[in-house]
Amino acid sequence: MAAVEIKKGLAGVVVDYTAISKVNPDTNSLLYRGYPVQELAAKCSFEEVAYLLWNGELPTKEELAEFTARERAGRALDPVVKTVIDALPTTAHPMDVCRTAASVLGARHELAEVSTPEANMKKAIDLWAAMPAVVAYDQRRRRADGEAIEPVAPRDDLGYSANFLWMTFGEDPVEEVVKAFNVSMILYAEHSFNASTFTARVVTSTLSDLHSAVTAAIGALKGPLHGGANEAVMHTFEEIGIRTEESLEDAAARAKTWMEQALAQKKKVMGFGHRVYKHGDSRVPTMKAALDKMIAHFGRPEILGLYNGLEQAMDEAKAIKPNLDYPAGPTYHLMGFDTPTFTPLFVASRITGWTAHVMEQLGSNSLIRPLSEYNGVDERHLP
Ligand SMILES: CC(=O)SCCNC(=O)CCNC(=O)[C@H](O)C(C)(C)COP(=O)(O)OP(=O)(O)OC[C@H]1O[C@@H](n2cnc3c(N)ncnc32)[C@H](O)[C@@H]1OP(=O)(O)O
Numbered sequence: 001m002a003a004v005e006i007k008k009g010l011a012g013v014v015v016d017y018t019a020i021s022k023v024n025p026d027t028n029s030l031l032y033r034g035y036p037v038q039e040l041a042a043k044c045s046f047e048e049v050a051y052l053l054w055n056g057e058l059p060t061k062e063e064l065a066e067f068t069a070r071e072r073a074g075r076a077l078d079p080v081v082k083t084v085i086d087a088l089p090t091t092a093h094p095m096d097v098c099r100t101a102a103s104v105l106g107a108r109h110e111l112a113e114v115s116t117p118e119a120n121m122k123k124a125i126d127l128w129a130a131m132p133a134v135v136a137y138d139q140r141r142r143r144a145d146g147e148a149i150e151p152v153a154p155r156d157d158l159g160y161s162a163n164f165l166w167m168t169f170g171e172d173p174v175e176e177v178v179k180a181f182n183v184s185m186i187l188y189a190e191h192s193f194n195a196s197t198f199t200a201r202v203v204t205s206t207l208s209d210l211h212s213a214v215t216a217a218i219g220a221l222k223g224p225l226h227g228g229a230n231e232a233v234m235h236t237f238e239e240i241g242i243r244t245e246e247s248l249e250d251a252a253a254r255a256k257t258w259m260e261q262a263l264a265q266k267k268k269v270m271g272f273g274h275r276v277y278k279h280g281d282s283r284v285p286t287m288k289a290a291l292d293k294m295i296a297h298f299g300r301p302e303i304l305g306l307y308n309g310l311e312q313a314m315d316e317a318k319a320i321k322p323n324l325d326y327p328a329g330p331t332y333h334l335m336g337f338d339t340p341t342f343t344p345l346f347v348a349s350r351i352t353g354w355t356a357h358v359m360e361q362l363g364s365n366s367l368i369r370p371l372s373e374y375n376g377v378d379e380r381h382l383p
């Protein structure tokens with residue numbers, strides 16, 4: 001019998017077409033609906049990019065006005081979702097809170113059992129609009145440590161990114177920080193058939209509903225080999241030790257030593273490496289520029305020292321490059337987010353990509369069901 005070739009992790013396997021994004025590791029580029037992501041990050045709001053991912057074209061002025069009005073109308077924390085979140089312990093991981101909230105929002109949606117293109121577009125926009133309130137309220141209640149608190153009400157005069165920061169911190173957001181946050185939301189929005197998006201497509205392929213697909217995708221994103229890496233990066237920084245008065249050079253030297261020891265112990269260091277990009281992640285330069293701005297804004301050169309030290313030591317030892325989660329983690333830290341909140345920020349952004357894929361999958365569906373090669377015990381029979 002010819003040996004079956006097993007493609008572990010589906011590495012290198014092309015399973016379908018997509019018109020949503022193009023990841024090209026040879027040219028180190030990423031296009032959303034044909035546009036380079038760097039251009040979108042430089043010139044667009046996250047709302048425009050969400051519209052683009054869902055509709056295939058950037059919005060006109062009128063379309064954007066209508067779209068942003070829909071997003072602003074859906075921002076308040078659903079009282080039932082708040083009650084459910086309040087029933088969870090403050091020790092629950094924020095990704096579990098997000099996953100639970102997505103599930104509750106699905107069960108409560110007026111179109112829960114309808115999966116027409118129009119219904120799915122509405123569900124996608126509603127879920128995208130609702131998630132920042134969940135993430136923001138969860139961070140606030142964990143900080144309140146069990147004391148009853150009310151969510152910060154959304155503000156109609158602010159765009160998506162500014163309002164997200166407002167609902168989290170309850171303070172007028174600084175323009176520089178809003179811009180960096182907007183860049184991160186755009187860069188995180190979409191990345192072809194990554195593990196969480198593929199999960200969403202598998203769920204959709206059974207003709208299940210959009211919220212089920214997103215709930216499953218959140219579960220897939222949580223792992224540290226995928227989205228959970230942005231949180232893990234910060235744990236590395238914390239393990240090395242963040243010393244606010246330390247010079248860039250001293251921090252870099254300590255980080256370098258830490259990395260050399262970790263690699264000598266054959267540890268996997270989160271925030272480095274990628275299944276598709278082998279010469280560097282197309283999004284890292286743009287995110288690193290945003291991190292540099294936050295380092296300058298908050299006057300925190302020691303963070304750059306830790307960043308440089310780890311990156312340099314990994315490059316020298318294994319020539320493995322950072323992925324998007326590497327600059328994103330410390331950027332969110334400087335903005336004031338708690339480390340376990342980082343991956344939920346990724347969720348808030350990636351909802352756009354996931355749901356675009358749900359709609360694309362349904363547009364030309366085929367049940368996703370690969371084969372396996374049995375290697376268990378030979379057939380046997382009960383006595
Ligand atoms: C937004 C995102 O999801 S981006 C990805 C976020 N994930 C991470 O940052 C987790 C850390 N990185 C990794 O685990 C991997 O690089 C992955 C899972 C992302 C990609 O992995 P794969 O393409 O399957 O490569 P694989 O894990 O087999 O690595 C190939 C080799 O590089 C090494 N390697 C890859 N990444 C790392 C890393 N972060 N640290 C140390 N070594 C690494 C592996 O140990 C392996 O070495 P070996 O051949 O000597 O055994």
Ligand SMILES: O=C([O-])CC(=O)C(=O)O
Binds near residue numbers: 191193226275323324
């Ligand atoms: O593409 C991947 O495998 C992981 C990734 O970078 C993403 O989902 O943004």
